[in-house]
Amino acid sequence: MDDSAVSAERVRSGDARAAARLISMIEREDPSRLAVLKALHAYGGKAHVVGITGPPGAGKSTLTDKLVGDLRGRGRRVAVIAVDPSSPFTGGAILGDRIRMQRHATDDGVYIRSLATRGHLGGLSRAAGEAVRVLDAxxxxxxxxxxxGVGQSEVDIVRIADTVVLVSVPGLGDDIQAIKAGVMEIGDVFCVNKADKDGAERVVREIRAMLETAVLNGAATRFTPLFEARSALRGADGSAPAATPNPGSTEQGAFHHIAAQAPGHPNLEIPPVVTTVAETGEGIARLVDEIKAHEAALAATGFLRSRREANLAWELGRGAAQRVLSELERDESREALTELARSVLDRDIDYYDALDALEDAMTRTRRAVTTA
Ligand SMILES: Nc1nc2c(ncn2[C@@H]2O[C@H](COP(=O)(O)OP(=O)(O)O)[C@@H](O)[C@H]2O)c(=O)[nH]1
Ligand SMILES: [Mg+2]
Structure with missing residues (x-):
């Protein structure tokens, strides 16, 4: 198949080779991808997008492989995108992952690929967003x-995923290093992997303590508004949680954690902290239960919509900024910039008038382009 054979129809019909081709076009920013992406637009919005993030070596790929197996057992079709900002187009670290996930290779309900771009800053983030929309459609x-992740990653998974799983492990030196302040804002489900190693229980306790402190201090967290909305729902009819996706489970598996009975805080809820041994599969079913419970809670409260709205608004802003940047990289723009710089140096105009002139010129160009 060559690129010209890549069509929205083929991608939608589940033709994995067409999807793969299209994602390659996305990686190299091939402009002809846009027509296909536009044609796919109407069919998206159904997939549950799950981000798995954490420090290198935490076991994210091993976990992902096991998650795929478990989700397949639940009858779901699963796609995985492994994004490795450290290996532009070489797939270095991804090679091992590919071998690890080989067992899914003959299952046409599973699609796995790595994603890399040669491009500039922000390119991976754009590509990841587009690839998700392809696989969704x-x-x-x-x-x-x-x-x-977190922090050093170019791919802001929080801006792409409905549900973010933050993976931690014992023995990271200063154990909790990777999930220090601020990072609490990004996790929906917390996973402590390598529970077969010493210190896992301590990491769990530390994460829980950090989450409790964040809630007690009214710190900005990703989960608090969701929990509040859900408990309001629960209060409305005075019955059980509206989102009980895992009815057989006890308080352990129901995305519902009373952390402490602090004075004035009868319902101090924190997100689930799940321990796993990815290598053996221990804890994986529970992790999937929690991920799915989170999705159900998002859907029941209307947060799925508002989260996607916020994410898309952010992505649109990024997209617009990138358009402006590439506009400025054109030769004509460079010349105009140099010209303006001269005027500023010669004290003909000041720096801010130069900026205004530039903005004006760009708006005019854009108008000329769009009305042409
Ligand atoms: N002891 C132990 N090792 C694990 C576990 N999960 C993954 N590993 C190992 O940790 C290493 C890094 O795993 P990988 O999935 O590539 O981590 P990633 O960089 O986060 O994707 C590999 O050698 C895995 O076999 C676990 O639960 N326990
Ligand atoms: Mg990996």
Missing amino acids: AGYDDVIIETV
């Missing part, structure tokens, strides 16, 4: 994105 029920 291709009918995968779950789209999992694995990437290293």
Whole structure:
């Protein structure tokens, strides 16, 4: 198949080769991808997008492999995008992952690929967003994105995923290093992997303590508004949680954690902290239960919509900024910039008038382009 054979129809019909081709076009920013992406637009919005993030070596790929197996057992079609900002187009670290996930290779309900771009800053983020939309329209029920994080990553998984799983492990030197202040804002489900190693229980306690402190201090967290909305729902009819996706489970598995009975805080809820041994599969079912419980809570409260709205608004802003940047990289723009710089140096105009002139010129160009 060559690129010209890549059509929205083929992608939608579940043709994995067409999806793969299209994602390659996305990686190299091929302008002809846009027509296909536009044609796919109407069919998106159904997949549950799950981000798996955490430090390198935490076991994210091993976990992802096991998550795929578990989700398949639940009858779901699953796509995985492994994003490795450290290996532009070489797939270095991804190679091992590919071998690890080989067992899914013959399962046409599973699609796995790595994603890399040669491009500039922000390119990976754009590519990841576009790839998710392709796989969503291709009918995968779950789209999992694995990437290293947090903070140093170019891919802002929080802006792409409905549900973010933050993976931690014992023995990271200063144990909790990777999930220090600020990072609490990004996790929906917390996973302590390598529970077969010493110190896992301590990491769990530390994460829980950090989450409790954040809630007690009224710190900005990703989960508090969701929990509040859900408890309001629960209060409305005085019955059980509206989102009980895992009815058989005890308080352990129901995305519902009373952390402490602090004075004035009878319902101090924090997100689930799940321990796993990805290598053996221990704890994986529970992790999937929690991920799905989170999705159900998002859907029941209307937060799925508002989260996606916020994410898309952010992505649109990024997209617009990138358009402006590429406009400025054109030769004509460079010349105009140099010209303006001269005027500023010669004290003909000041720096801010130069900026205004530039903005004016760009608006005019854009208007000329769009009305042409
Ligand atoms: N002991 C132990 N090792 C694990 C576990 N999960 C993954 N590993 C190992 O940790 C290493 C890094 O795993 P990988 O999935 O590549 O981590 P990633 O960089 O976060 O994707 C590999 O050698 C895995 O076999 C676990 O639960 N326990
Ligand atoms: Mg990995």
